[in-house]
Amino acid sequence: MNHRRIIEGALAAVLLAGGFGRALAAEAEPVGSETCLGCHAERDVKKKLHTKAMSTAKGVPFDKACETCHGPGSLHAAAAGDKSSPGFATIKNPKDQSAAEQSETCLTCHKQKNLTLWGTSSHKQGGLSCAKCHTMHGDQKKNLAKDGVETCLTCHKKQRGELQLASHHPLIEGRMTCAGCHNPHGGVSGNLRGETVEDTCFKCHADKAGPFMHEHPPVVEECTTCHKPHGSANATLLKQGEPMLCLRCHKWPHTESTNNVSAMKTKTFEQRSRCTDCHNQIHGSDRKAGLKD
Ligand code: HEC
Ligand code: HEC
Ligand code: HEC
Ligand code: HEC
Ligand code: HEC
Ligand code: HEC
Ligand code: HEC
Ligand code: HEC
Ligand code: HEC
Ligand code: HEC
Known part of the structure; x- marks a missing residue:
C-alpha cells in the first residue's frame, strides 16, 4: 500500500467517525433481529439470558432486541459485510464507543437501586463501562464476563495474591463472591455494601x-x-x-x-x-x- 492510499484511508475513517457516518446512521432503518442472525448466527442470543430478560420484563420482543442496543441496521445489512462500504460502520459497536456512551444505553433501562451510585463510583471514575464486567452475549449468571470472582481478579491482581494466603475468605472456593462485601456499581464508603x-x-x-x-x-x-x-x-x-x-x-x-x-x-x-x-x-x-x- 502506498502512502497516498494510507492517507485516503485515514481520511475516510475520520469522515466515517465524524459527521458523515452519523448522517448515514440517522438514515438507517430497523431490519429486525432475524435479519441480523442471517449473518451473525454465532450471536444467537435468542435463548440467552439478556435477550430473554428484555422480552419477559420489558416487553421488548426478540425481533427488536439487537437494534435496541446496536441501533438501526438497514445500511449495515445492505453493506453485506463489505467493510469498505460506508454503510457498514453505521452499526453501533460498543467496543468503539466511549465508556460513557456505552453505559448510557444500558442505563436507559437499568435504574434499579443497586445502580444509583454508579455516577460517583470508583469504577466509573476509573473509566470502566458496564461491558468491562458484563457481556450481553454470554450465558454466565448475571451476564458476567467470567465467573464472578474471575471477572474482578482480571484487574485486581493484589487481591488475587491475597486470596492465596493461608487464611482467606473462601472466594476462590466459590463459597462467596466479591459482591458479598462490595457493590461494584458504587457504595457510600469505597465500594462497600x-x-x-x-x-x-x-x-x-x-x-x-x-x-x-x-x-x-x-x-x-x-x-x-x-x-x-x-x-x-x-x-x-x-x-x-x-x-x-x-x-x-x-x-x-x-x-x-x-x-x-x-x-x-x-x-x-x-x-x-x-x-x-x-x-x-x-x-x-x-x-x-x-x-x-
Ligand atoms: C449481510 C450480512 C450481515 C447482516 C445482515 C448483518 N451483519 Fe453485522 N456484520 C457483518 C460482517 C461480515 C461483520 C464483520 C464481522 C467481523 O469482522 O468478524 C459485521 C459486523 C458487525 C458488528 C461489529 C461492527 C464493527 O464495527 O466491527 C456489529 C455490532 C454487527 N455486525 C451487528 C449487526 C446487527 C445488530 C445486525 C442486524 C441489524 C447485523 N449486524 C446485520 C455482516 C452482517
Ligand atoms: C443489551 C444490549 C445488546 C443486545 C440486545 C445485543 N447486543 Fe450485541 N453487543 C452488545 C455489547 C455491549 C457488545 C460488546 C461486547 C460484548 O458485550 O460481548 C456487543 C457485541 C456484538 C458484536 C461483536 C462486535 C465485535 O466487534 O466483536 C456483534 C456482531 C453483535 N453484538 C451482534 C448482535 C446481534 C446480532 C444481536 C441480536 C441477536 C445483539 N448483538 C444484541 C450489546 C447488545
Ligand atoms: C466492576 C464490574 C462491574 C461493572 C463495571 C458493572 N457491573 Fe453490573 N454487576 C457486576 C456484578 C459482579 C454483579 C453481580 C452482583 C451480585 O451478585 O450481587 C452485577 C449485577 C448487575 C445487575 C443485576 C442486578 C443487580 O443489581 O444485582 C445489573 C442489572 C447490572 N449489574 C447492570 C450494570 C450496568 C447497567 C452497568 C453499567 C452502568 C454495570 N452493571 C457495571 C459487576 C459490574
Ligand atoms: C431495553 C432495555 C434494556 C437495555 C437497553 C439493557 N437491559 Fe439489561 N436487562 C433488561 C431487563 C428487563 C432485565 C431483566 C430484569 C432486571 O434484572 O432488571 C435485564 C437484566 C440485566 C442483567 C441481570 C441479569 C441477571 O441475571 O440478573 C444485567 C447484568 C444487565 N441487564 C446488564 C445490562 C447491560 C450491561 C446493558 C448495556 C450493554 C443492558 N443491560 C441493557 C433490560 C435492558
Ligand atoms: C477492567 C478492570 C476492572 C475490573 C474488571 C474490576 N475493577 Fe475494580 N477497579 C478498577 C479501577 C480502575 C479502579 C479505580 C481505583 C484504582 O485505580 O484502583 C477500581 C477500584 C475498585 C475498588 C476500590 C474502591 C475504592 O473506592 O477504593 C474496589 C473495592 C473494586 N474495584 C472492586 C472490584 C470488584 C468487586 C470487581 C468485580 C465485580 C472489580 N473491581 C472489577 C478496575 C477494575
Ligand atoms: C492464662 C490465662 C491468661 C492469659 C494467657 C492472658 N490473660 Fe489476660 N487476664 C487473665 C485473667 C484471669 C485476668 C483478670 C480478668 C478478670 O478480672 O476477670 C486478665 C486480665 C487482663 C487484662 C485486664 C487488665 C489487667 O492487666 O489486669 C488485660 C488488658 C489482659 N488480661 C490482656 C491480656 C493479653 C494482651 C494477653 C496476651 C499477651 C493476656 N491477657 C493473656 C488471664 C489471662
Ligand atoms: C487497638 C488497641 C487494642 C488491641 C489491638 C487490643 N486491645 Fe484489648 N483493649 C483495648 C482497650 C482500649 C480496652 C479497654 C480497657 C483498657 O483501656 O485497657 C481493651 C480491653 C481489653 C480487655 C478487658 C480488660 C478488662 O478490664 O476487662 C482484655 C482482656 C483485652 N483487651 C484483651 C486483648 C487481647 C487478648 C487482644 C489481642 C487479641 C487485644 N486486647 C487487642 C485496646 C486494644
Ligand atoms: C482486637 C482485635 C480484633 C478485632 C477488632 C476484631 N477481631 Fe475478630 N478475631 C480476633 C481474634 C484474635 C480472633 C481469633 C480468635 C481465636 O482464634 O479464638 C478473631 C476471630 C474472628 C472470627 C473467626 C472466629 C469466630 O469467632 O467466628 C470472625 C468471623 C471475626 N473475628 C470477625 C470479626 C468482626 C466481624 C469484627 C468487627 C466487628 C472483628 N472480628 C473485630 C480479633 C479481633
Ligand atoms: C469479606 C469482605 C470482602 C470481600 C469478600 C472482598 N473485599 Fe475487597 N475490601 C473489603 C474491605 C473491608 C476493604 C477495605 C476498605 C477500607 O479499608 O476502607 C476492601 C478493599 C478492597 C480494595 C481497595 C483497597 C485495596 O486493597 O486495593 C479493592 C481493590 C478490593 N477490595 C477488591 C476486592 C476484590 C476484587 C474482591 C473479590 C476477589 C474483594 N475485594 C472481596 C472487604 C472485602
Ligand atoms: C458475604 C458474607 C461475608 C461477609 C460480608 C463477611 N464474611 Fe467473614 N466469612 C464468611 C465466610 C463464608 C467465612 C468462612 C467461614 C467458614 O469457613 O466456616 C468467613 C470467615 C471469616 C473469618 C475467619 C477466617 C478464618 O481463617 O478462620 C474472619 C476473621 C472473618 N470472616 C472476618 C470478616 C470481616 C472482618 C468482615 C468484614 C470486612 C467479614 N468477615 C465479612 C463470610 C462473610
Whole structure:
C-alpha cells in the first residue's frame, strides 16, 4: 500500500467517525433481529439470558432486541459485510464507543437501586463501562464476563495474591463472591455494601455485632484494626499474630490479676503465646468481665 492510499484511508475513517457516518446512521432503518442472525448466527442470543430478560420484563420482543442496543441496521445489512462500504460502520459497536456512551444505553433501562451510585463510583471514575464486567452475549449468571470472582481478579491482581494466603475468605472456593462485601456499581464508603466496614461484616457475622455488656473498644471501632478483609498469612485473617497483635495496646505480664489464673492455663500460654486461650470472648462478652467465658 502506498502512502497516498494510507492517507485516503485515514481520511475516510475520520469522515466515517465524524459527521458523515452519523448522517448515514440517522438514515438507517430497523431490519429486525432475524435479519441480523442471517449473518451473525454465532450471536444467537435468542435463548440467552439478556435477550430473554428484555422480552419477559420489558416487553421488548426478540425481533427488536439487537437494534435496541446496536441501533438501526438497514445500511449495515445492505453493506453485506463489505467493510469498505460506508454503510457498514453505521452499526453501533460498543467496543468503539466511549465508556460513557456505552453505559448510557444500558442505563436507559437499568435504574434499579443497586445502580444509583454508579455516577460517583470508583469504577466509573476509573473509566470502566458496564461491558468491562458484563457481556450481553454470554450465558454466565448475571451476564458476567467470567465467573464472578474471575471477572474482578482480571484487574485486581493484589487481591488475587491475597486470596492465596493461608487464611482467606473462601472466594476462590466459590463459597462467596466479591459482591458479598462490595457493590461494584458504587457504595457510600469505597465500594462497600454497607455504609461502613462494620455494617458490611455484620451482614454475615451478626454474632459479632453486640451490644455486649463488656465491650472490647477496638471491636466496636473497626474490624480492620485486627483483621484483613481478603487474606492473611496469620490465622483467622489477623493482621498480626498473637501475642504481638494484643501487645500493640496491652502490656504483658499482667499485674495483680494473674493469681486468678490456673497454673495449667499459664503454662499453655508459655507454649502457645495465645492471649485468646484465656480471653476467648475477644469480640465482647455478656457474661464476665475480662473477655473470658
Ligand atoms: C449481510 C450480512 C450481515 C447482516 C445482515 C448483518 N451483519 Fe453485522 N456484520 C457483518 C460482517 C461480515 C461483520 C464483520 C464481522 C467481523 O469482522 O468478524 C459485521 C459486523 C458487525 C458488528 C461489529 C461492527 C464493527 O464495527 O466491527 C456489529 C455490532 C454487527 N455486525 C451487528 C449487526 C446487527 C445488530 C445486525 C442486524 C441489524 C447485523 N449486524 C446485520 C455482516 C452482517
Ligand atoms: C443489551 C444490549 C445488546 C443486545 C440486545 C445485543 N447486543 Fe450485541 N453487543 C452488545 C455489547 C455491549 C457488545 C460488546 C461486547 C460484548 O458485550 O460481548 C456487543 C457485541 C456484538 C458484536 C461483536 C462486535 C465485535 O466487534 O466483536 C456483534 C456482531 C453483535 N453484538 C451482534 C448482535 C446481534 C446480532 C444481536 C441480536 C441477536 C445483539 N448483538 C444484541 C450489546 C447488545
Ligand atoms: C466492576 C464490574 C462491574 C461493572 C463495571 C458493572 N457491573 Fe453490573 N454487576 C457486576 C456484578 C459482579 C454483579 C453481580 C452482583 C451480585 O451478585 O450481587 C452485577 C449485577 C448487575 C445487575 C443485576 C442486578 C443487580 O443489581 O444485582 C445489573 C442489572 C447490572 N449489574 C447492570 C450494570 C450496568 C447497567 C452497568 C453499567 C452502568 C454495570 N452493571 C457495571 C459487576 C459490574
Ligand atoms: C431495553 C432495555 C434494556 C437495555 C437497553 C439493557 N437491559 Fe439489561 N436487562 C433488561 C431487563 C428487563 C432485565 C431483566 C430484569 C432486571 O434484572 O432488571 C435485564 C437484566 C440485566 C442483567 C441481570 C441479569 C441477571 O441475571 O440478573 C444485567 C447484568 C444487565 N441487564 C446488564 C445490562 C447491560 C450491561 C446493558 C448495556 C450493554 C443492558 N443491560 C441493557 C433490560 C435492558
Ligand atoms: C477492567 C478492570 C476492572 C475490573 C474488571 C474490576 N475493577 Fe475494580 N477497579 C478498577 C479501577 C480502575 C479502579 C479505580 C481505583 C484504582 O485505580 O484502583 C477500581 C477500584 C475498585 C475498588 C476500590 C474502591 C475504592 O473506592 O477504593 C474496589 C473495592 C473494586 N474495584 C472492586 C472490584 C470488584 C468487586 C470487581 C468485580 C465485580 C472489580 N473491581 C472489577 C478496575 C477494575
Ligand atoms: C469479606 C469482605 C470482602 C470481600 C469478600 C472482598 N473485599 Fe475487597 N475490601 C473489603 C474491605 C473491608 C476493604 C477495605 C476498605 C477500607 O479499608 O476502607 C476492601 C478493599 C478492597 C480494595 C481497595 C483497597 C485495596 O486493597 O486495593 C479493592 C481493590 C478490593 N477490595 C477488591 C476486592 C476484590 C476484587 C474482591 C473479590 C476477589 C474483594 N475485594 C472481596 C472487604 C472485602
Ligand atoms: C458475604 C458474607 C461475608 C461477609 C460480608 C463477611 N464474611 Fe467473614 N466469612 C464468611 C465466610 C463464608 C467465612 C468462612 C467461614 C467458614 O469457613 O466456616 C468467613 C470467615 C471469616 C473469618 C475467619 C477466617 C478464618 O481463617 O478462620 C474472619 C476473621 C472473618 N470472616 C472476618 C470478616 C470481616 C472482618 C468482615 C468484614 C470486612 C467479614 N468477615 C465479612 C463470610 C462473610
Ligand atoms: C482486637 C482485635 C480484633 C478485632 C477488632 C476484631 N477481631 Fe475478630 N478475631 C480476633 C481474634 C484474635 C480472633 C481469633 C480468635 C481465636 O482464634 O479464638 C478473631 C476471630 C474472628 C472470627 C473467626 C472466629 C469466630 O469467632 O467466628 C470472625 C468471623 C471475626 N473475628 C470477625 C470479626 C468482626 C466481624 C469484627 C468487627 C466487628 C472483628 N472480628 C473485630 C480479633 C479481633
Ligand atoms: C487497638 C488497641 C487494642 C488491641 C489491638 C487490643 N486491645 Fe484489648 N483493649 C483495648 C482497650 C482500649 C480496652 C479497654 C480497657 C483498657 O483501656 O485497657 C481493651 C480491653 C481489653 C480487655 C478487658 C480488660 C478488662 O478490664 O476487662 C482484655 C482482656 C483485652 N483487651 C484483651 C486483648 C487481647 C487478648 C487482644 C489481642 C487479641 C487485644 N486486647 C487487642 C485496646 C486494644
Ligand atoms: C492464662 C490465662 C491468661 C492469659 C494467657 C492472658 N490473660 Fe489476660 N487476664 C487473665 C485473667 C484471669 C485476668 C483478670 C480478668 C478478670 O478480672 O476477670 C486478665 C486480665 C487482663 C487484662 C485486664 C487488665 C489487667 O492487666 O489486669 C488485660 C488488658 C489482659 N488480661 C490482656 C491480656 C493479653 C494482651 C494477653 C496476651 C499477651 C493476656 N491477657 C493473656 C488471664 C489471662
